[in-house]
Amino acid sequence: MSMTALLDEVVRQHFPNPPATLEQLDAFEQRVGWRLDPDLHAFYLHCDGARLFDRIDPAFTFLPLSQIHGAGVVMRQDDTDRAGPSSWYAICEVRDSNYILLDVSQKQDSRYLIRDGYNEAFPDPVYCRQIAASFSEFLSGALRFHGGGGAGG
Secondary structure (H helix, E strand, O other): OOHHHHHHHHHHHOEEOOOOOHHHHHHHHHHHOOOOOHHHHHHHHHOOOEEEOOOOOOOEEEOOHHHOEEHHHHHHOOOOHHHOOOOEEEEEEEOOOOEEEEEEEEEEOOEEEEEEEOHHHOOOOOOOOEEEOOHHHHHHHHHHOOOOOOOOO
């Protein structure tokens, strides 16, 4: 499914936040020191975060740009090396208290890889494995999710 179709589904059937502005995207990129890939750029211009399936108890909460931080900061309140790679960013909270991580150190076809932010074993890369080759691949899986297990892995 194309990114446009995925975004249309988020708006039509889920709970998106209002879109981010180009100025907000630029400020975010300045703050974190890396550029959004094409999937993420499209997502945040369409909606600055979203809740999937339920407004109150969502299965997935895609964070607004202002809430995206390094995974160690989000998951361990620690920004030192022992809290995981500085290139992993928490972009989505999962209902089970885990996170979906963006790995900005690795790109495939100009898109960042997506990792499982398995809370209990974070930041061990054996448990925080790659679960999607792109944000659009992960979003497609998340949209197919219907209240059980997980989406991507």
